[in-house]
Structure formats: C-alpha cells, structure tokens
Amino acid sequence: MKVGSGGGFRAILYTWKKGREAGGLWKLYKAMRTRNSCKTCALGMGGQKGGMVNEAGSFPEVCKKSLQAMVADMQPAIEPTFWKQNSISELRKLSPRELEHLGRLVHPIRFRKGASHFETVTWQEAYGAIIEKLRQTAADRTFWYFSGRSSNEAGFLLQLMARVYGTNNINNCSYYCHQASGVGLQTAVGSGTATVVLEDIDHADCIFVIGGNPASNHPRLMTSLMHLRRRGGKVVVINPVRETGMLKFRVPSDPVSLLKGSKIASHYVQPHIGGDLALLWGLAKAVSQLDAVDLDYLQQHCNDVEDWQHTINAITWEEIETKSGVPRSEIENIAKIYADSKRCIFAWTMGITHHAHGVQNVQAVANLALCRGMVGKPGCGLMPIRGHSNVQGIGSVGVTPKLKTQIFDALQSKYQVKLPATVGKDTLECMEAASRFELSFGFSLGGNLFGSNPDSKFAAEALSRLDMNVMLSTTMNTGHVNGLAAETYILPVLARDEESTPTTQESMFNYVRLSDGGPRRLPGPRSEVEVIAELGKRLLPEASGIDWNTMQQTSTIRQWIADVVPGYDQIADIEQTRKEFQISGRTFHEPDFATDDGKANLHTHTIPELKGRQDKELRLMTVRSEGQFNTVVYEEEDLYRNQTRRDIILMHPDDLKRLGLEHEDLVDVTSDTGSLPNILARCYESIRPGNALMYFPEANVLVSRHADPASKTPAFKGVVIRVLPSPRRSS
Numbered sequence: 001m002k003v004g005s006g007g008g009f010r011a012i013l014y015t016w017k018k019g020r021e022a023g024g025l026w027k028l029y030k031a032m033r034t035r036n037s038c039k040t041c042a043l044g045m046g047g048q049k050g051g052m053v054n055e056a057g058s059f060p061e062v063c064k065k066s067l068q069a070m071v072a073d074m075q076p077a078i079e080p081t082f083w084k085q086n087s088i089s090e091l092r093k094l095s096p097r098e099l100e101h102l103g104r105l106v107h108p109i110r111f112r113k114g115a116s117h118f119e120t121v122t123w124q125e126a127y128g129a130i131i132e133k134l135r136q137t138a139a140d141r142t143f144w145y146f147s148g149r150s151s152n153e154a155g156f157l158l159q160l161m162a163r164v165y166g167t168n169n170i171n172n173c174s175y176y177c178h179q180a181s182g183v184g185l186q187t188a189v190g191s192g193t194a195t196v197v198l199e200d201i202d203h204a205d206c207i208f209v210i211g212g213n214p215a216s217n218h219p220r221l222m223t224s225l226m227h228l229r230r231r232g233g234k235v236v237v238i239n240p241v242r243e244t245g246m247l248k249f250r251v252p253s254d255p256v257s258l259l260k261g262s263k264i265a266s267h268y269v270q271p272h273i274g275g276d277l278a279l280l281w282g283l284a285k286a287v288s289q290l291d292a293v294d295l296d297y298l299q300q301h302c303n304d305v306e307d308w309q310h311t312i313n314a315i316t317w318e319e320i321e322t323k324s325g326v327p328r329s330e331i332e333n334i335a336k337i338y339a340d341s342k343r344c345i346f347a348w349t350m351g352i353t354h355h356a357h358g359v360q361n362v363q364a365v366a367n368l369a370l371c372r373g374m375v376g377k378p379g380c381g382l383m384p385i386r387g388h389s390n391v392q393g394i395g396s397v398g399v400t401p402k403l404k405t406q407i408f409d410a411l412q413s414k415y416q417v418k419l420p421a422t423v424g425k426d427t428l429e430c431m432e433a434a435s436r437f438e439l440s441f442g443f444s445l446g447g448n449l450f451g452s453n454p455d456s457k458f459a460a461e462a463l464s465r466l467d468m469n470v471m472l473s474t475t476m477n478t479g480h481v482n483g484l485a486a487e488t489y490i491l492p493v494l495a496r497d498e499e500s501t502p503t504t505q506e507s508m509f510n511y512v513r514l515s516d517g518g519p520r521r522l523p524g525p526r527s528e529v530e531v532i533a534e535l536g537k538r539l540l541p542e543a544s545g546i547d548w549n550t551m552q553q554t555s556t557i558r559q560w561i562a563d564v565v566p567g568y569d570q571i572a573d574i575e576q577t578r579k580e581f582q583i584s585g586r587t588f589h590e591p592d593f594a595t596d597d598g599k600a601n602l603h604t605h606t607i608p609e610l611k612g613r614q615d616k617e618l619r620l621m622t623v624r625s626e627g628q629f630n631t632v633v634y635e636e637e638d639l640y641r642n643q644t645r646r647d648i649i650l651m652h653p654d655d656l657k658r659l660g661l662e663h664e665d666l667v668d669v670t671s672d673t674g675s676l677p678n679i680l681a682r683c684y685e686s687i688r689p690g691n692a693l694m695y696f697p698e699a700n701v702l703v704s705r706h707a708d709p710a711s712k713t714p715a716f717k718g719v720v721i722r723v724l725p726s727p728r729r730s731s
C-alpha cells in the first residue's frame, strides 16, 4: 500500500507491535513514561514532566524512534558463548540492523590483532590494559570522541579526565551534524543555539523548514506545525525532495488530524541539492525589491548593512536562478509570503549544514531573518533543529577541542586543575591524523565513528592504524566490527533510564532537565560515570584538585558544572529542586544580542558553482530513512518514501531516461571517492531532476572527506556521482 501521509494509525499500530517485542504494551508504556528525557532527538521531551510530554506540556507525544530506541535497550543480553561461536568476519557480514538486534552488550569484550574472534574479559583486565596503554602513550597521540547520547555528567567528566591527562583532542558528533549552525549562529548573533523556544512557534504566522524532514526525524515538531497551519499560518518547505510527511501528516495525539490528516506545507520549493545559498540570497533580493526590508531595525541592531545591501543589488537573477535551480517568479512568490508575515521562524537541519558551504548557508538564513527584523522578538527567530538528544548539552559542558575561556579559567582558579593549552583536533582531523599514524589511541563515549565518517574505506583504515581503541556502548554497531585497532575494547554501559543516580540533558531550546534513572535491566553494564571515574582514579591518582571517588557521584559532577559552566548554575541542586531551567543568554526575545556590541552581524558570500552538471553526473544526498536512527538501522523499510530496502538509488524519471536506465535496473554508482556496485535504480518522481538520494551510512563509501573549512563538516549532501548500468544489468 502506498503511504500518502506521515504519522497516523501506522505509528499507533507500530506502538502495539513494539509493545509485543518489549514483552507487553504496558511494560513499554511504563518505560516510556518514566521521568527520563527522551533518548532520540533533541526536541526536548520527558524529564520531570514524565515521558511523552513536550516542552509546551502536550501529551501524548509519541515518536516511533523513541519506541525503537527503548525496545532496543529492553533487549536480552548477548550471551558470552555468542562471541566464541561467531567470528569477526561473520559479524562483518551482518547489516547494521542485524548487529543492533543481537541484544544488549553485558560483558567487556576484546579483540587482539591476529585473532579471529572477540573474547570476553573482566572489567579489571580491561581497565588494566587501557591504563597501561595510556601511560605508555604521549597524551597528544590520543583522541576522545563523544556521541550526543550520553549525559552532561559523563561528558563533563570524560573531557576533564582527558584534558588533565594532557590532550585537547576532544570532540563530538556535532562536527558531522550541526557544527555549521553553531559557527554560523555564533558569527551572526553571538550565541550558537536556537534563539527561540518551542512556544514561539505558537505565536508565529510563518515558518520556513529548510533542508530537513522533521516528519520522520523530529515527528513531535509536527504538532506545532499542524497548529500553525490551523491558525492560518504558512509553512514554507525548502527541500529538493517532496517528502510525504511534510505534505500531509496525521498527528497521533490529535483525533481530527489522525483521521483526516493535516496539510503541513503551504508552499514547497525544490532547489537543487546545494542550491540553498543562491536561493536564500534570491529571497533577500526579492524582499528588498518588494520594499519589505526593515531598515530601521537593520540600522539599529545590525552591523555590515551596507555590504549586505551592495551584494543583494550586485547579484543577478541569472546567477540566482542557475545556481539554485529555482525560477525567479517562484522566489518572488515566496518572498511575498515572507514580506506579509509579521512573525516568522526559520528552522533548518542537515540539508543546510551538510555542505562545503554549510556555515555560509546558516549565515544566509540569519541574514534573511534579520533583514525583516525577525530575530529578537517573540514568535520570531532562528531554529536549528538539533540531532542527538544531548548533543547540545555535551557541547555546553566542555566537549569541544577548545574550552570556552570561562570554563578554562574557572577550572584552574576554582579547582586548581592543570589544563593543557595545546590546539585540539576536530573529529575529521583526528581521523586524518590516525591514518597518518600520528595518533595511536582512541576512546569513544557512544557513537559509531566508522559508520558516521565520510569515505568508509578511509575511515576503516584510519581506525585500524590505532594501537588501541576503546568504545563505551550499549549495543553492537558496524563500528565495533570494522576498522578494528590492534587492540580493541568494547565496554558495556547503562542507558540513561537505567542509571542508579540521576543525570541531566539539555534540549535544543536550551532547557536543562533531570533524568531520574531507574532499575538496571540486566546485570553487567556499568554506569558511564562510574567507568570514567574508575579510569581517572587509576590513570591520574595524584591529579591536583580532583577526588575521583567523589566523582563517581553525579551530584558532585553537577556541582563542578554549576561552578564552571556559564548559565548552568542552577544544575547544582536540580536533584533536590527537580526544577528544569533554561540557560540564560541564549533565547532572544529582544534584539540585544550576545555579540560584543550587542548587534547582530550580516554576512556576504560568493556563491559557489552548482556541482554535478556534467553529462552523466548527478548530485547525491545521503540521508536517513524512516526506519533508522543514524548508523543504527531498526527497519530496512523507509515507510514515507515507500521503499522496502536500502541498497537503492532514487532518481527522477527524467534522469533515468537521460542515463539510458529503467526503473529497477542494477547500476554501479561511482564518485571520486569510491564506488558501490549493484545498486537498484528506482524511479522517484518526488525528487528534483538532476539529484539523487541514497541512504547513510551505506553510501558513505561515496562521500569525500572534503569539508567546510569553517565548520569542518563534510559535504554529506553534496556528492557528485556517475551512475552506470552494472554488468549484471537487471535484478
């Protein structure tokens, strides 16, 4: 059956199905309702309001991914005999989905070069080997990677330990995600996160959703979009693909919407992949031609206004049209919608950041909002829709190569901690350095470096050149079986709702909330904080200022965070007050920005040529399906795009014809970086001709390591490919 809307009864039926897998719907419901913040995206759910409640208090806000993540954590254990029975080469043959479904990791396991199997080891053996290796290694030959799933407490403690040990090679998955938003917003308004809160959407009359598919990736946002439409507001979607759920969505918590479906997009613009910068400048030019620029606002609250005006006058419509792929008339039409809006929000995700000009894209979004005074008042502003549930918190508490000066100074003055002043490496730099044998030890707090990196062949090679790699994880993923270091340890950890003491997370709207934790589901896994504190105690017993025994308690770590991280002071007694709080100085309801002079900055850009225009070429985006969470694939099916498998490339019928192909032909897809043979070419009318879609992480073989110089984020959505019939032509 073809799916014509997102959400709806399918989402509810799915809940029943997952309930059965979890050992009963009631059991799953109870797990979902505990007072822990949601494990999947960063929209900010749960916490002390209880699960399935959003920041505006709406209940029940269900999302398939959060059920999947919960059920995965409720799986039985992988038995120790499993590792004896299954060789690593057999495990490599498993799909990301099969690896995830092996069960929960409960024993520390080790691989040693030359061995064919993993072996279980005791915690003592693992700790001993890790500490010995760290003692033999110069600190700057190590790196520390953090996914955004862990708590603020674990993130803070591990970065502290790594720095006291002597390195700043500390980074998180943001470098492959919203780093361009952070850098772009920092340059524009002096603060790197959303300038709005969720309630602001309730006061807006227009929202732009650029380069994202929240129907699938942030489904709870759809409730807000539905209400905005019901009030007569406009939703402008900018996306090379007409995404089913962005056209129509059935909000499960709303009976009318559930039955009839709610129209989401009022306007849908389909630029070429990478065409947004030209389109955003085109929109600004058209707004100016409509005389809708707020000059008073610009003069009072913004810098570099003249340069900006000069650029919108100088840029030609011809350049805008060719580089965006959108006709002038359509751009003028959308500009009129914006010009008529009194309160407009600009939201964006990976279609904006995953480009070699990602920061420029974000700055151009900010320019467009600022030119009509749409930042710094209620119902208006800039809203990067963040990815991982605590990626923002991890960054706030110090998981970045360079510590914020305030944190650095406070740690030294208040706690007498000695910190290195060297320049730390970002994620991609660490991979490059590992491949040059300049690093010899890696440590990952969650995540999947192999799966999330561009150029998978390179990624595996780089990781395999390490002497030792240590990964703290809940379940198995492709990164545990590919690119193994000479000695590799996988240490099983508890998920946040299994922790014996509370932890905290930060949502994309800058709210810090408490997760109560809960009973452990299985014997074996240890608390992340406990593992890190134990390593710290053994590695740096004499470290000045730090008592590792008390650091085992998350409350002690919260006291440190309160003392050193700006805006986080209320975290100190959050366990007693149980009051979530918002970090000050980040939401702007007044045009008084966090820059030195309080003004926002406009930026000018040279628009890059649109790539992939040669004969036989296509521009490729590598994206998520509805059935996955990043490198973890829960289901092979992509419900909203009506696909049942993942080894496919979706193209417009015009492109199939141009390349002499037919629907369901087997093709070889090649880029300058790599090639994927025997991919099924599928006809997909919803995509803009000239562009193609494949799934991350399988397609990462094709993605180059070329990154945005300003954010160090690879162009995951800007891959030039050639598609040829494969020798085994049809399936």
Ligand SMILES: Nc1nc2c(c(=O)[nH]1)N[C@H]1C(S)=C(S)[C@@H](COP(=O)(O)OP(=O)(O)OC[C@H]3O[C@@H](n4cnc5c(=O)[nH]c(N)nc54)[C@H](O)[C@@H]3O)O[C@H]1N2
Pocket: 040, 041, 065, 177, 210, 211, 212, 213, 214, 216, 217, 218, 238, 239, 240, 241, 243, 271, 272, 273, 274, 275, 276, 349, 350, 351, 352, 386, 387, 388, 621, 622, 623, 624, 625, 626, 627, 628, 629, 630, 631, 717
């Ligand atoms: N179900 C689910 N939810 C998730 C995740 C998940 O894997 N699964 N991951 C989480 C994480 S970490 C993140 S970062 C977010 C990601 O959330 P999204 O950014 O929504 O996810 P992507 O699949 O990367 O896709 C981006 C969208 O951008 C469009 N796009 C691609 N290239 C361009 C372009 O050049 N211009 C424009 N305008 N659009 C483009 C694609 O058509 C697609 O609709 O989701 C979070 N939530």
Ligand SMILES: Nc1nc2c(c(=O)[nH]1)N[C@H]1C(S)=C(S)[C@@H](COP(=O)(O)OP(=O)(O)OC[C@H]3O[C@@H](n4cnc5c(=O)[nH]c(N)nc54)[C@H](O)[C@@H]3O)O[C@H]1N2
Pocket: 146, 147, 148, 149, 150, 173, 174, 176, 177, 178, 350, 354, 387, 388, 445, 446, 447, 448, 449, 451, 452, 453, 454, 472, 473, 474, 475, 476, 477, 493, 494, 495, 496, 528, 622, 623, 624, 629, 630, 631, 632, 696, 697, 699, 700, 703, 716
């Ligand atoms: N081609 C392409 N590549 C991309 C992207 C893309 O769109 N296209 N997207 C990029 C983006 S936006 C991101 S964010 C990155 C994702 O990069 P990562 O964050 O590195 O990868 P994930 O797949 O989210 O990591 C999942 C693993 O985390 C572990 N885990 C889950 N919960 C916990 C926990 O509570 N504690 C611990 N310690 N471990 C846990 C599990 O073992 C699971 O297998 O990938 C990037 N790579």
Ligand SMILES: [Mo]
Pocket: 176, 177, 178, 387, 388
């Ligand atoms: Mo992400």
